[in-house]
Every structure is written in C-alpha cells, then in structure tokens.
Amino acid sequence: VAIIAAGIAVFVYSKETGVPASDEVKRNPLVTLVYNKFYIDEIYNIVIVKPLLIIGDVLSLIIEALFIDLIVNLTGIFTKASGEIARKAQVGSIGVYMFAMVIGMILFLVLNLHTLIF
Numbered sequence: 001v002a003i004i005a006a007g008i009a010v011f012v013y014s015k016e017t018g019v020p021a022s023d024e025v026k027r028n029p030l031v032t033l034v035y036n037k038f039y040i041d042e043i044y045n046i047v048i049v050k051p052l053l054i055i056g057d058v059l060s061l062i063i064e065a066l067f068i069d070l071i072v073n074l075t076g077i078f079t080k081a082s083g084e085i086a087r088k089a090q091v092g093s094i095g096v097y098m099f100a101m102v103i104g105m106i107l108f109l110v111l112n113l114h115t116l117i118f
Contacts, residue, residue, distance in 0.1 A: 021027075027035060036042075089100070 033039070089096075
C-alpha cells in the first residue's frame, strides 16, 4: 500500500516539469494573496515587531542610560572612594590600629548597651 501511495504521489506531483513562474509575473489577486502567505509576515512585522523595537529603543534610552548606567557608575565611584579612605587608614602604625580597635569596641558596646543591661 505504501509503495502504491508513493507511486501515485510521484505521478500526481511530478508531472510539472517547468520552472516556477518568477515573482514579476502578473497573477490573479487571490493567487497573489495565497502566494504571499496571506501577508501574515508583513502584518506581524508591522503590528508586533516594529512597535516592540520602538518600545525597546525608548526603554533602552530611558532605563539604561538614566538608571542602569547611573547605578554602575555610582558603584564604581563608591568603590574608588572607599578604597581611597581605606588606603589612608593603612598608615603602618600599630598605635593607630590599636586606637581604631578601641574606638570600635567602644562603639560596639554603646550600640549594644541595651542588650547588655537587660
């Protein structure tokens, strides 16, 4: 049965030996509509793709340029500034380090005083 069906298919679909007509040939409007797949791709491009590209470009300009770049740049500025502060704290003097440690312990005790009393 499969061989017979294959033979019928070859007979029905292979009888045209000519080259398909070029795109410039005038066609019936219904044939042109079917030939162009009911213009689904063109409609989809106009209705869905182009508006989404425009929205994406606008959001890229607004969100990325104003907020994301600002956050990234501020992170870099903060990191650089905190590094400069930390670099100045590293003076190599043990007395300065002990002073900072004592101040830190005093601050810790003052901030946690309510838990020590109760």
